[in-house]
Amino acid sequence: MDQLDHATRDDRRAAAEALLPELEDAGVVGVALPWVDTSGITRVKTVPLAKLPSAAAWGVGMSPVFDGFLLDDSIVAGRFAGSAIGDLRLHPDLSRLTVLAGQPGWAWAPVDRYTQAGVPHVQCSRSLLRRLVSSLAEEGYEVRGAYEVEWVVGRPDGLPDDPDAFVPALTGPAYGMTRLAEVSDYGRDLLVALEEQGVAVDQFHPEYAGGQLEISVGAQDPVGAADTALLVRNTITAISAQHGLRVSFSPKVTADGVGNGGHVHLSLWRDGENLMSGGDGTFGLPAEGEGFTAGLLAHLPGLLAVGAPSVASYLRLVPSHWAGAFAAWGLENREAALRFVTGPDGNRQHAANVEIKSVDLAANPYLLMAGCLAAGLAGVRAGSRLPDPVGVDPASLSDEGRREAGIRPLPASLEDAVRAFESDEVLTAAFGEELAATVADVRRGEIALFEGVSPEGICRAVRWRH
Numbered sequence: 001m002d003q004l005d006h007a008t009r010d011d012r013r014a015a016a017e018a019l020l021p022e023l024e025d026a027g028v029v030g031v032a033l034p035w036v037d038t039s040g041i042t043r044v045k046t047v048p049l050a051k052l053p054s055a056a057a058w059g060v061g062m063s064p065v066f067d068g069f070l071l072d073d074s075i076v077a078g079r080f081a082g083s084a085i086g087d088l089r090l091h092p093d094l095s096r097l098t099v100l101a102g103q104p105g106w107a108w109a110p111v112d113r114y115t116q117a118g119v120p121h122v123q124c125s126r127s128l129l130r131r132l133v134s135s136l137a138e139e140g141y142e143v144r145g146a147y148e149v150e151w152v153v154g155r156p157d158g159l160p161d162d163p164d165a166f167v168p169a170l171t172g173p174a175y176g177m178t179r180l181a182e183v184s185d186y187g188r189d190l191l192v193a194l195e196e197q198g199v200a201v202d203q204f205h206p207e208y209a210g211g212q213l214e215i216s217v218g219a220q221d222p223v224g225a226a227d228t229a230l231l232v233r234n235t236i237t238a239i240s241a242q243h244g245l246r247v248s249f250s251p252k253v254t255a256d257g258v259g260n261g262g263h264v265h266l267s268l269w270r271d272g273e274n275l276m277s278g279g280d281g282t283f284g285l286p287a288e289g290e291g292f293t294a295g296l297l298a299h300l301p302g303l304l305a306v307g308a309p310s311v312a313s314y315l316r317l318v319p320s321h322w323a324g325a326f327a328a329w330g331l332e333n334r335e336a337a338l339r340f341v342t343g344p345d346g347n348r349q350h351a352a353n354v355e356i357k358s359v360d361l362a363a364n365p366y367l368l369m370a371g372c373l374a375a376g377l378a379g380v381r382a383g384s385r386l387p388d389p390v391g392v393d394p395a396s397l398s399d400e401g402r403r404e405a406g407i408r409p410l411p412a413s414l415e416d417a418v419r420a421f422e423s424d425e426v427l428t429a430a431f432g433e434e435l436a437a438t439v440a441d442v443r444r445g446e447i448a449l450f451e452g453v454s455p456e457g458i459c460r461a462v463r464w465r466h
Helices: 004-026 049-058 064-068 125-138 177-182 184-196 222-242 287-307 366-382 399-405 413-424 427-431 433-449 455-462
Strands: 031-038 044-047 061-062 090-092 105-108 111-115 144-156 199-206 214-215 247-249 266-271 328-333 336-341 353-356
Touching: 004 049, 031 049, 031 090, 031 111, 031 222, 044 061, 044 222, 049 090, 061 413, 064 247, 064 266, 090 287, 111 125, 125 222, 125 336, 125 366, 125 399, 144 222, 144 366, 177 184, 177 199, 184 199, 184 214, 184 222, 199 353, 214 222, 214 353, 214 455, 222 247, 222 366, 266 287, 266 366, 287 328, 287 353, 287 366, 287 427, 328 353, 366 427, 399 413, 427 433
Parallel strands: 031 105, 328 336
Antiparallel strands: 031 044, 061 090, 090 111, 144 214, 144 247, 144 266, 199 214, 266 353, 336 353
């Protein structure tokens, strides 16, 4: 994005002013302007409706210190983040302005962060994602993607002696109709709210863990997919509050439970053609689609520093838990880090995609999607090829068997993932010096925060933060 000039600012002001009557008719009195920090926490400023045109033209002030925030609101004094000096401007993207069905009186618009000089902030993850989308487009490609959102609903008061304990609000069996009956009114209100907000829901169902549910949405352009992931989570939180429920998207809610994933589905397209289907490669992969998938696989260790960014993420990312703990790919293999999905016969040209299973909802969705695009594009440019697919749980193989098959374990700790990220020249170049350094600094800040803390202590600390 170029520097904001006066003509652009005037256009943004006029566009916002044109929206005011409709928003007033909808009862909107305030507009939430959210962004996601490096640690994956959604932060926000708001403006009264009458100030939306000014915010669109000139932005809303916010300190850059939030680039150095940890999930507990402490601040890392990083190499390029954590200072109290300076100011940024939050500019709402009016194309995504949404009246919030779950929060009467409020609208919502994600922001791009600019400097006072009107240029994109070098650590703005949404601006980074836009740039990578443009890089793909310059080479004739587009990516369509979507995030799955898993969460648990708990009773609001916990236990008598521990108000912050997680007590599942649903008692029915995993994937059970009983659980859906328990959550019937809540699920109805959630689906209605998402529909009113223009979110295309593909599926909503009970999941495996206690109190766990999942929503899958339709594929969009990468920026739209990240925006929608943010909006879906906000809506879930709002509707849960209306029903007296407490919600957690944390990768690990209890140390002995199954965690929440945040799987990403991606497909590569050119001229309206899905390049994940219709080719001569394995499972019908064309060369470009294979290169894109191979790039994801090759850079997955470093990607985990943004896709599994919490110490708690590695309590979830363990073998034989459907989390994808090994760098492998396979057809509909839910134990492989990359699950290749062809879709049913007759619909493969539309449906074929690759799912990244190792990532979770502690991630900043813009940073994660940006890393995926950088990795996939590098694979396309290099003409990378995939190893043989894996048709078993990699954990069922011996160490020697995995070595022979070229299957590597993914990082088993956040520190391992950070080191992989720092040594990954594709990812660090795409992010830029300042943002790449801040990712590493914030991750190591969280590592220090939880040094010596037990798994249950970690879960308790992050449970209600994500």
